[in-house]
């Protein structure tokens with residue numbers, strides 16, 4: 001353990017109380033606690049929000065009216081007035097020896113307290129002239145205390161807690177001064193640091209809080225980002241290793257005979273992305289550790305084919321496969337499609353005179369009659385069914401497999417982790433079946449690696465050839481669209497109309513889509529054959545409506561978002577989304593993906609008259625791009641990144657400095673370092689210091705469990 005001269009570990013800093021710092025008494029301690037800061041470690045990890053570069057400083061006399069500029073000034077006087085209509089105006093005169101400026105704030109009474117006479121402040125604003133005086137209205141103000149550096153950190157300050165940025169600066173400086181003698185313990189070897197161009201932790205902490213210039217700050221940031229991501233990746237990789245070593249998977253034996261047969265009879269050529277994903281999956285199937293893989297691909301990228309390739313290979317190896325969909329409609333669709341594709345596949349069967357039997361696929365949902373379901377369960381248990389397609393019914397306890405080898409879960413975001421686990425427990429003789437999770441909710445690769453760190457990822461980043469990108473247009477009013485709909489129907493095409501969820505309350509939601517349906521049927525779209533689909537309908541009703549639409553007996557389908565996932569009707573070429581501002585980017589993209597599946601130009605209309613900046617940005621992003629991965633990044637940007645690691649862990653592990661978007665490549669660096677650190681065959685260094693740190697940021701039991709030994 002550490003003696004009193006060895007370098008300080010993060011745990012050491014965590015143990016030092018805040019009151020050890022100059023200027024922090026019980027009152028400030030309490031205020032800091034309300035900001036989640038309760039140790040010296042916490043305050044050292046309270047990173048600046050931004051920096052003021054004083055090399056950009058201007059003199060008042062050099063500014064022209066209309067210029068924006070940053071001036072370093074002293075406050076000469078302040079006063080507060082109330083206008084006749086009870087608005088508060090705070091004005092202050094500031095000077096930098098070359099001239100004076102009046103700064104004016106409307107409706108910010110607290111500025112009077114902030115701007116103490118005699119204090120030095122940095123002001124950023126636009127110079128104008130009012131009644132002959134130079135003035136800045138509502139400028140940005142930073143109080144810098146007696147800072148003299150060229151590059152000044154600005155901390156997120158909290159008016160409510162009453163802690164200012166310069167107080168943070170002085171406490172952090174004190175903490176850094178007081179730890180200089182011992183310095184920060186370095187958990188990374190020199191060679192790792194050199195490989196990735198990382199400065200020492202010691203330098204990183206002092207430079208992030210007090211950089212001499214921009215370059216120094218960026219280097220410090222890089223090191224701290226790496227530390228943060230490495231801790232997460234160590235945990236995720238360790239979790240995955242643990243899973244692999246504690247479980248026995250199936251090493252499937254197949255010669256890709258079925259796959260080649262499938263390829264030969266496909267009406268199209270698989271994309272390179274599909275072939276790559278299939279080969280990654282085949283490698284996993286051959287290997288003895290259980291596969292745990294996420295297949296992500298934008299809507300229409302052809303995930304189903306990849307799943308079928310995997311399923312038939314497992315069947316070729318003598319095992320059973322299951323594919324689970326989130327809705328009845330989708331399960332049905334998978335069943336029909338798969339059955340058609342595989343209708344001439346057969347398997348060796350010694351109990352049969354011909355020596356073989358046809359590959360058998362069955363469908364099991366809550367719609368299946370109890371009698372039929374019973375039969376299916378028996379056949380599954382006896383190995384007479386090779387591939388089972390279903391919904392949640394598949395994870396019921398009464399379903400037993402003879403020898404399940406692979407489970408495919410489609411549209412993963414509808415399934416919880418628990419449900420995944422339940423399916424994986426259905427293997428025979430203690431083996432864990434392989435798992436393939438498919439999602440169309442596009443997650444940027446790096447975010448996927450972070451969030452689903454225990455899953456490997458295959459990505460379909462390429463659409464099949466010949467697809468014509470959907471044209472997306474924003475329209476303020478749906479009035480002008482109905483004639484367009486009729487024209488589209490006259491051309492023999494079909495149209496989706498989606499109504500928004502007005503309220504979480506299903507009744508209101510339903511009445512909105514019903515009202516729209518009745519109105520269009522009786523007025524704007526009379527004479528067109530319309531169908532209605534919403535979540536409150538009976539499953540059988542939903543199914544038959546979908547069936548009618550698929551068979552082109554309905555021209556237009558008016559629905560809620562129940563059609564969001566997976567539904568494949570290539571003849572549908574127009575989608576109208578009403579109240580588009582009520583949907584998120586991912587959902588709109590997902591909905592839009594229901595059209596553009598054939599070889600005809602498709603159009604999506606986003607109907608919304610909302611002008612809020614957020615809506616405008618969102619809808620514009622959809623108009624400009626059909627790339628789900630790009631849109632996911634835009635979405636991440638708009639929504640911020642928030643907590644990634646779920647709720648179980650300590651709040652401490654929220655990303656403090658790394659940004660999944662900005663630091664994408666560093667997620668990969670950190671992952672590869674984590675892998676080599678944990679690779680026992682070539683252990684490159686003692687990781688006890690890192691493990692000790694992880695204890696600070698994650699749940700101890702889990703870290704202890706994963707890193708015991």
Ligand code: ADP
Nearest residue numbers: 268269270271298299300301302303304305464
């Ligand atoms: P998703 O990834 O959204 O689940 P699907 O698997 O439903 O996409 O595929 C969408 C459509 O594209 C289907 O009609 C499918 O038959 C077709 N498809 C899949 N792969 C290809 C390909 N390589 N070339 C042409 N069409 C393809």
Ligand code: MG
Nearest residue numbers: 303304410566
């Ligand atoms: Mg799909």
